[in-house]
Amino acid sequence: MLKARVIAVVLVKDATVVQSIGFRRYLPVGRPDIAISYLDRWGADEILVLHIDGRPASPETVASYSRHCQVPLSVGGGVRDAATVQRIIQAGADKIVLNTAAYDDPALIGQAAERFGEQCVVVSIDARRGMAYVDGGKRATGTEAAALAVGCAERGAGEILINSIERDGSKQGYDLELIRTLVGAVRIPVIACGGAGTPEHMHAALAQGPAAVAAANFFHFTEHSVILAKSWLAAHGVPVRLDSYASYAGRELDAQGRLARLPEEALDHLRFRYVPEEVI
Amino acid sequence: MSAIAIVDYGMGNLGSVANAFARLGVPCETTADPAKLRSARAIVLPGVGAFRAAMQNLRSRGLDRALDEEVRGRGKPFLGICLGLQLIAHDSTEHGFERGLAWIEGHVDRLSPAEAQPVPHVGWNELQPVAPSPLFERVAPGAHFFFDHSYHLRCPDELVSARCDYGGRWVAAVQAGHIHAVQFHPEKSQRNGLRVLRNFTRWLDARGC
Numbered sequence: 001m002l003k004a005r006v007i008a009v010v011l012v013k014d015a016t017v018v019q020s021i022g023f024r025r026y027l028p029v030g031r032p033d034i035a036i037s038y039l040d041r042w043g044a045d046e047i048l049v050l051h052i053d054g055r056p057a058s059p060e061t062v063a064s065y066s067r068h069c070q071v072p073l074s075v076g077g078g079v080r081d082a083a084t085v086q087r088i089i090q091a092g093a094d095k096i097v098l099n100t101a102a103y104d105d106p107a108l109i110g111q112a113a114e115r116f117g118e119q120c121v122v123v124s125i126d127a128r129r130g131m132a133y134v135d136g137g138k139r140a141t142g143t144e145a146a147a148l149a150v151g152c153a154e155r156g157a158g159e160i161l162i163n164s165i166e167r168d169g170s171k172q173g174y175d176l177e178l179i180r181t182l183v184g185a186v187r188i189p190v191i192a193c194g195g196a197g198t199p200e201h202m203h204a205a206l207a208q209g210p211a212a213v214a215a216a217n218f219f220h221f222t223e224h225s226v227i228l229a230k231s232w233l234a235a236h237g238v239p240v241r242l243d244s245y246a247s248y249a250g251r252e253l254d255a256q257g258r259l260a261r262l263p264e265e266a267l268d269h270l271r272f273r274y275v276p277e278e279v280i
Numbered sequence: 281m282s283a284i285a286i287v288d289y290g291m292g293n294l295g296s297v298a299n300a301f302a303r304l305g306v307p308c309e310t311t312a313d314p315a316k317l318r319s320a321r322a323i324v325l326p327g328v329g330a331f332r333a334a335m336q337n338l339r340s341r342g343l344d345r346a347l348d349e350e351v352r353g354r355g356k357p358f359l360g361i362c363l364g365l366q367l368i369a370h371d372s373t374e375h376g377f378e379r380g381l382a383w384i385e386g387h388v389d390r391l392s393p394a395e396a397q398p399v400p401h402v403g404w405n406e407l408q409p410v411a412p413s414p415l416f417e418r419v420a421p422g423a424h425f426f427f428d429h430s431y432h433l434r435c436p437d438e439l440v441s442a443r444c445d446y447g448g449r450w451v452a453a454v455q456a457g458h459i460h461a462v463q464f465h466p467e468k469s470q471r472n473g474l475r476v477l478r479n480f481t482r483w484l485d486a487r488g489c
Contacts, residue, residue: 001406001407001445001446002397002401002403002404002427002446003403003404003405003424004403005403005404042472045403045472047356063295066293066295066296066299067299068473069296069468070300070467070468070469070473071305071468071470072426072428072465072468073296089293089328090290090292090293090294091295092293092295092296092469093293094293094328094428094465095298095428102292113330114290114330114332114333115329115330115333116292116328116330116333116374117328117329117330117374118400118426118430119428119429119430120292120328120329147412148329149460158400158402158430159400159402186398187396187398187399187400188398188399188400189398189400189403190398201382202307211398211402211403212403239425241404243424243470243471243472247403270292278471279479280304280471280474280475
């Protein structure tokens, strides 16, 4: 069966990965290539890189992301025309992410879908109180996020990424009502984003029925973040892919997704076995 | 030994396929040159995109004829990936009706999962091998691969080497002699995908290609 996806989002501003809080504050995290290679190693189901300084990623930059990425790579941010879509996909992206352009120039969705197939086109919608905003949350569209999503799906979008501006960086959990509304509105896969603070939040988000949960900040600050989150989800009955070099099967994880200390008897007898990595 | 040729027909992400072979240390070359297709040890046709645009691109570059000559005419080993699996069918109803390369009996239609699940079928799904295939040696049944498609291949059962389950048991891989094709993306399926690509090159070695 198809598994629920856990997608790692990498926000890039001036060639640096940033942490985003409410779409207003951006704090530096580190180098994009390092983030991507670790997220890939930790078994993220997909990696989604968004450039948030108004300009699209250059082909050289996309190629550098692709080199470290053995899972599907989506790239977006500042994409406004068909030529840019083509450049980014041919440079190594598997999917293109359209946000402001999907609202200002919806014909672009169809153009991208005709050329590259609808499965390549992700429309990303940022919402406050259920209403869609563009230009990094600065410009109100006056349109409901769900209605915009329906229109974009009709135009050929393959997936919708729904992001809560209010929850962004809050670590208070996803906007469950927003997710539920979007899932009910469209027949294409929905990716939920914004507000993850614990694996429990992801669980609650997935219970609303989207095909995937995404998070940015959540994955950038702890070792094995993706593996731990997925292990927690699997232990709580969510069908996810667990395919990385580290396994936490049988280990206890608390509500924050942290590993519980092993019992003293186990620690006393703990031995390490060297398992060489398989050469394929 | 010559390289594996990855067909460049202006359709999208070739870099990931080339990167995957590079990770395996297997020489490959992306090309649209029929002479390079002629000298290659095998041909890989990747594809991210729409069937009609892809066939138009192949035709306008004369690559449909070049591929026909090499793969069907000279029996050159072939691996189609994603759209590359659909293109070898007779036709597709994506964006109307378009003829394919017609190398295998088969037609491409829109996915219609039984419980009205979302389309495209996108994400990691379990591969179910249904017939022995060199591509799936050392690949456990149920191993996860990445799929991303809105259309699927319908073809005779005897060609099918693997299926996947998404509101229906769709074709995930076919083999017709020296022609292999997979619906999933081995270049985007981490270690399982690399195993499949390594199996392909081992199969080439065993054939003396």
